[in-house]
Amino acid sequence: MTTKQIIFTGGGTAGHVMVNLAIIPEFLKEGWTIDYIGSKNGIERELIEPLEGVNYHAISTGKLRRYFSKENFKDPFKVLKGTWQAHRIIGKKKPAVIFSKGGFVSVPVLVAARMRGVPAVIHESDFTPGLANKLAIPFAKKVLATFPETIDYLPKEKAEWVGAVVREELFTGNREKGLTVTGFKNNKTVLLVMGGSAGSQKINKAVREALDTLLPDFNIIHICGKDNLDEEIDREGYVQYEYVQEELRDLLALTDLVCSRAGANAIFEFLALNKPMLLIPLSRQASRGDQIVNAHSFEKQGYAHVLEEEQLSTESLITAVEQLKKEKVTIKDKMTKYRSSEAKEKVIELIKEQAQ
Structure with a gap:
């Protein structure tokens, strides 16, 4: 043959x-x-x-x-x-x-x-x-x-x-390995922040400025994009990576909530893994608006909250993340009804x- x-x-x-x-x-x-x-x-x-x-x-x-x-x-x-x-x-x-x-x-x-x-x-x-x-x-x-x-x-x-x-391997993550990789030592809610493969300066800035308010209640995994690490920040409960490939499955197993851009592949992966999302789609100024449509489709189905980039600030991010945490159980319930x-x-x- x-x-x-x-x-x-x-x-x-x-x-x-x-x-x-x-x-x-x-x-x-x-x-x-x-x-x-x-x-x-x-x-x-x-x-x-x-x-x-x-x-x-x-x-x-x-x-x-x-x-x-x-x-x-x-x-x-x-x-x-x-x-x-x-x-x-x-x-x-x-x-x-x-x-x-x-x-x-x-x-x-x-x-x-x-x-x-x-x-x-x-x-x-x-x-x-x-x-x-x-x-x-x-x-x-x-x-x-x-x-x-x-x-x-x-x-x-x-x-x-x-x-x-x-991707099948995303379902094979190990929470304990995620804890080892991140070094997190407590049971705080884990927030995973991703700004797309290139990273987002605006999201990175808002997250870093919000650390004082968020870290008492959250452990934060920040995937910030190539050349976007801030070496000066060394805080317990905050870890940052340029890009993650092999360990992503373990970090996702550890994650409770996600703050992300709204690229279709990524948001469907979060949905399949039952991770409630705060979506910050690329603005129409920076794109054709496809992420905005993706994000609002997920919001309508009850899988995500949406924060438009034009409204993104340190304060609006903190409010949106805290609101997502409050509604986590309701969102997860809707997600479990989705069958990939x-x-x-x-x-x-x-x-x-x-x-x-």
């Missing part, structure tokens, strides 16, 4: 890689040959290159901005170069199928896949499709959605709702269908 070949793509943020990280091990177990096309400097390279059995290929990629920038004149050429590079890789590897998680690196890959006649499957995590996926959808055979409502924004003949793909569908198995099945 010949070995099946598959190419994965997606990047720019950790959210554009997490679903790939969830399903790559399943294809490895079944003996598929796996290649990954990503950017030269994106977070996807850090996350994927260490994986055993996965060959990483870096291509040129341009960010397609919605605003004016001098880079806008260079980026179409970067995308063309990336398309040519992806065309060569696909021609050499001859995959049966390509799976894309979105992000701007995926656009040249999907165009090249169409040119090579290789079927491609896209997974859209957000409530409404991002710009990169909007550009790539015409070149895909199938588009899978996390939110049921997303189907309304997709071509009917390609769209299918699958639900949220959650067998999304991962469904995605794998649909990828294999296209590979036929």
